[in-house]
Amino acid sequence: MTEGIAAIAARVTQLQTQFAQLQARPAASASAPDFAATLATEKKRQSATAPAPATTTAPTPSATPAPAPGATAVPPTATGGVTKTREPSKVIGGGSRITPTMQKVIDEIDQKFGKFPVIGAWRADGGMPGSDHPTGKAADFMLNTNGRMPSKEQLQRGWDIANYAKDNAERLGIKYIIFAQHIWNPDRADEGWRLMSDRGSVTANHFDHPHISVKR
Numbered sequence: 001m002t003e004g005i006a007a008i009a010a011r012v013t014q015l016q017t018q019f020a021q022l023q024a025r026p027a028a029s030a031s032a033p034d035f036a037a038t039l040a041t042e043k044k045r046q047s048a049t050a051p052a053p054a055t056t057t058a059p060t061p062s063a064t065p066a067p068a069p070g071a072t073a074v075p076p077t078a079t080g081g082v083t084k085t086r087e088p089s090k091v092i093g094g095g096s097r098i099t100p101t102m103q104k105v106i107d108e109i110d111q112k113f114g115k116f117p118v119i120g121a122w123r124a125d126g127g128m129p130g131s132d133h134p135t136g137k138a139a140d141f142m143l144n145t146n147g148r149m150p151s152k153e154q155l156q157r158g159w160d161i162a163n164y165a166k167d168n169a170e171r172l173g174i175k176y177i178i179f180a181q182h183i184w185n186p187d188r189a190d191e192g193w194r195l196m197s198d199r200g201s202v203t204a205n206h207f208d209h210p211h212i213s214v215k216r
């Protein structure tokens with residue numbers, strides 16, 4: 001009987017082991033296809049909806065252009081305290097052809113009021129006798145470049161620039177400022193902005209750009 005009991009016990013153990021193996025196998029094999037199926041379904045869903053999040057998330061970084069790629073490359077105090085936040089505007093006739101005083105005005109105005117479509121500094125023909133452009137002591141901060149009358153907002157921006165230069169004339173070394181057919185210079189500061197004669201066009205009358213001349 002003892003042998004019989006031992007044999008039964010052994011058989012039970014054997015069956016228990018088999019049962020455990022069977023139990024484990026179906027469990028694993030049943031969940032694996034399920035997992036595979038779920039994964040495939042998820043992948044399909046992701047690829048099906050992929051274009052949607054791509055188009056909705058793409059405008060977000062471009063809509064906030066504050067941390068522009070070039071911004072971090074520029075030293076924060078490159079212009080002596082003026083924190084650079086973006087690329088400077090394109091300057092035509094800049095560099096060694098303009099005076100350090102003019103360069104400083106351009107940098108400051110550009111950082112404070114830019115970005116401009118273009119800033120026109122030195123040019124061989126200043127457009128009129130006595131122009132400061134051929135000597136590198138003048139700059140035109142273009143509000144638009146289509147020759148048409150600027151918008152109300154652009155005109156306000158132009159006045160903000162002109163008045164900023166006026167208010168800081170001594171520090172910036174300003175000789176005179178022209179905007180919207182008006183001129184101001186330090187020697188006649190008490191007269192304020194003086195109306196100029198009509199020169200015939202939006203650009204000639206300086207409606208589309210504040211012109212700033214410096215003394216040196």
Ligand SMILES: [Zn+2]
Binds near residue numbers: 133138139140211212
């Ligand atoms: Zn000019």
